[in-house]
Amino acid sequence: MTVQLNQLDFLKFRVLVEDRFMIGFDNQQTFDSLRGQYGGISPELQTIKNIHVKYNQEKNIVSKGMIPKRPKHTGLRPRIVETLQASLHISLRRLADTFQKDKKTIKSIMQNETDYI
Incomplete structure (x- = not known):
């Protein structure tokens, strides 16, 4: 089975460019490496220089971001139980x-924080 690469996202x-820089490649070596591996869809030399x-x-170039979650509703459990x-x-x-509050929020509090439902 052969996997054909059609598109790689930005x-x-x-990440690949950062990896090459961490190894110690310069701009031209990074460009040649990616061009040899991915062909015409790899970044241009000027883009690599900017990066x-x-x-x-x-x-670093790429960092893992923390996705914000919904804030927890605190203080409702005792009032709901009462x-x-x-x-x-x-x-x-x-x-x-x-x-x-939304019905889903109340239901979630009741399921997760109380003995009801």
């Missing part, structure tokens, strides 16, 4: 309206 090429300037300034103990037959929609 980030992957930047090398950034590499010399920051000592409300449920007062009225076991209250609906999820009513709880959501009472605490001005």
Whole structure:
């Protein structure tokens, strides 16, 4: 089975260029290496030079970013438990309206932080 490379995205090429710089390749060696391996879809020499300037300034080109997550809702569990103990037959929609939160949020708190549901 042969895998044919048609397109490589921008980030992957930047990782490959950074790898060549870490090995000690210069701009021309990096260009020749990538051109030999990936052909016409590899970055141009001027692009590699621009990336090398950034590499010399920051000592890295690509870094792993932290994807922000939803903030946790704190302090609702005791209030939800208190409300449920007062009225076991209250609906999820009513709880959501009472605490001005989404139904999914209330349901998640009830499943993960209480003994209900």
